[in-house]
Amino acid sequence: MLPKIAVIGAGTMGEALIKGLLRESVITPQHIIATGPRAARRSQLEERYDVQTTGDNCAAAEAAEIIFLSIKPQVMQHVLAELHGHISPNKLVFSIAAGVKLATIQQALEVPSLVRAMPNTPAQIGQGITVWTATEAVTDTQRAYALTILKAMGEEIYVAEEHYLDMATALSGTGPAYIYLFMEALIDAGVHLGFSRHIAEKLVYQTVIGSALYARQSGLHLAALRNQVTSPGGTTAEALYHLEKGRFRTVLSRAIWAAYVRSAQLGSKDKDS
Helix, strand or coil: CCCCEEEECCCHHHHHHHHHHHHCCCCCHHHEEEECCCHHHHHHHHHHHCCEEECCHHHHHHHCCEEEECCCHHHHHHHHHHHCCCCCCCCEEEECCCCCCHHHHHHHHCCCCEEEEECCHHHHHCCEEEEEEECCCCCHHHHHHHHHHHHCCEEEEECCCCCHHHHHHHHHHCHHHHHHHHHHHHHHHHHHHCCCHHHHHHHHHHHHHHHHHHHHHHCCCHHHHHHHHCCCCCHHHHHHHHHHHCCHHHHHHHHHHHHHHHHHHHHHHHHHC
16 A cells, blocks of 8 residues: 655646546545645545645645655746755655656755656546656665556556656657547548538547557557558558648657657756746
């Protein structure tokens, strides 16, 4: 079982963590303290999960053994300044703020045991993927706590070098948004063809789910799977021709690169400030 954990900034990902931990029965509601600036949101979390809530980040951090920073990178400096002196050096700090470096958190809080991770929103149903790293000061026990937290949200990949976190932010962290946009475009195309939106949605949802599961289980290269669907001179070949002509791959690659650059910029601004 996990010790008491403070979820600082219990928004979408903070709630995903709470839900996952309780779903996996690795902590009791009484050992979770969730913080947030809005009383209505705190009441909502209390009603849903029977956890403790407070608007006082410092009080929550002082009462917990693990401090989970689930806040936007734009407000990280403010929160770190607020928490300075309220977290003892033997505690574990766990951050999922995009672009905010371990060195920045360590310098601000003067706490050596830090984990930095980049999850994604499917963590809300335990189907996320998280890339993470940790400082050398993290003990074996604290690493086990980190793994328990991460596995409650889905799968995890550990990396020894922190710069991979910016790459993960652009690919898997932001990735669901790309997929949702693609799905939305498919559904709209189905409606344009003449399907009702309800039927178009059902067709697209199951096509995406089934394709992903089949690709993962088959072990085949994605190009080989694509070729299975593509007959010479057929409908798929015609559609793929127009996607390639529209530079689908290039546009997507440039979008992901832009997200990566933005993540790095957030880290640079954080360092400069």
